[in-house]
Amino acid sequence: MATITVKPKDLVDGFEAAGGGNMPWQLIERGGARGLIVGGAGDIDFQVFAANGDSRGLVVAEVELYGMPHREIWLQGHKQGLYTLNFVSRTSGAVVFFMGVDVVNEVEVVAAFYYLPGVRKKFNVEQIVKKVNAIWNRSANVTIKSLGMFDEGLGQRLDINDPEISLNNTKHLSALIDYGNHASANWHVYLGWGVQGNIPGETLGSRTIIDTVRRKETELAFVSHTIAHELGHRICRAPPSHDTQTGDLMLEKTRDGTNNKIRRPRVRLVNRPTP
Numbered sequence: 312m313a314t315i316t317v318k319p320k321d322l323v324d325g326f327e328a329a330g331g332g333n334m335p336w337q338l339i340e341r342g343g344a345r346g347l348i349v350g351g352a353g354d355i356d357f358q359v360f361a362a363n364g365d366s367r368g369l370v371v372a373e374v375e376l377y378g379m380p381h382r383e384i385w386l387q388g389h390k391q392g393l394y395t396l397n398f399v400s401r402t403s404g405a406v407v408f409f410m411g412v413d414v415v416n417e418v419e420v421v422a423a424f425y426y427l428p429g430v431r432k433k434f435n436v437e438q439i440v441k442k443v444n445a446i447w448n449r450s451a452n453v454t455i456k457s458l459g460m461f462d463e464g465l466g467q468r469l470d471i472n473d474p475e476i477s478l479n480n481t482k483h484l485s486a487l488i489d490y491g492n493h494a495s496a497n498w499h500v501y502l503g504w505g506v507q508g509n510i511p512g513e514t515l516g517s518r519t520i521i522d523t524v525r526r527k528e529t530e531l532a533f534v535s536h537t538i539a540h541e542l543g544h545r546i547c548r549a550p551p552s553h554d555t556q557t558g559d560l561m562l563e564k565t566r567d568g569t570n571n572k573i574r575r576p577r578v579r580l581v582n583r584p585t586p
C-alpha cells in the first residue's frame with residue numbers, strides 16, 4: 312500500500328507533521344477551515360471521530376481534482392472539540408492512518424497598554440498588536456483586542472522611586488495597579504521602565520512589564536516579540552511555562568527575537584477545547 316502523507320494546503324501555522332511517535336495534527340478555528348494535501352490515499356474514506364461523541368462538529372469536504380496523484384480535503388471546524396480523522400481503507404475497512412484535529416474557540420485577550428511616566432522612547436501600539444496577533448492568531452486562535460495606549464496611566468501618579476521595577480515587589484505591583492487598571496481589560500501591559508534582573512519582560516497574573524529602557528526606538532519587532540512571549544505567560548493555564556525547541560516563541564531566552572513558533576503542546580496549554 313502506498314505511504315500516506317499529509318501536508319497543509321497553504322497555512323503552516325497550526326499544522327504539525329507526524330514525528331516523534333505523534334500522528335499529524337491540525338488546529339482549526341471554530342467557524343474556519345484548513346486545507347490538507349493527502350498523498351497515497353486513493354483507497355481511503357475519511358471518517359471523523361469526536362471525543363465528545365458528536366462528530367458533526369468537524370466536516371470533511373473534498374475538492375475534486377482531476378488526474379492528480381494526491382487528494383485535497385478541507386476540514387471545517389463547526390464545533391469546538393477534540394477530533395480524530397480516521398483514514399479508512401475501502402478495500403479492507405481498516406483504519407490505516409489517523410490524525411488529530413482540535414477545533415478551538417477564539418481566546419480573546421483584552422489588553423490595555425500604559426506608558427510609565429517619563430518615557431520618551433515610544434512604540435506604535437497598533438503595530439505591536441498586529442505583530443503579536445500575527446504570531447498567535449493562526450497558530451492558536453488567540454487574539455489581542457487592544458483598548459489602546461494610555462500615555463499617562465489612568466489613575467494616580469506612579470509611586471515608585473526605584474530605578475527598576477518588578478511585579479514580585481508588592482509595593483511596585485500595587486503602585487502599577489493604582490497607575491493603570493482599565494476596568495475592561497483582562498491584561499495590563501506597562502512599558503518603559505527597566506525590569507529588575509536584566510530581562511526584557513515579566514508577567515504575573517494579568518499584568519506584564521516590558522523593559523524598553525534597553526531597547527532602541529527601531530526595535531519595534533523585538534518589543535513586539537517580547538510582548539508576544541509575555542502573552543504566552545498571561546494565557547498559559549498549566550506548567551511548563553517555557554518550551555525548549557529551537558524556534559519556539561516560549562524559549563526562556565531569546566537571542567534575536569525571531570523565534571515565534573507555537574507548537575501543539577503549547578497550543579494545548581493555552582487553548583485546549585474541553586472534550
Ligand SMILES: [Zn+2]
Nearest residue numbers: 540553562563
Ligand atoms: Zn518567559
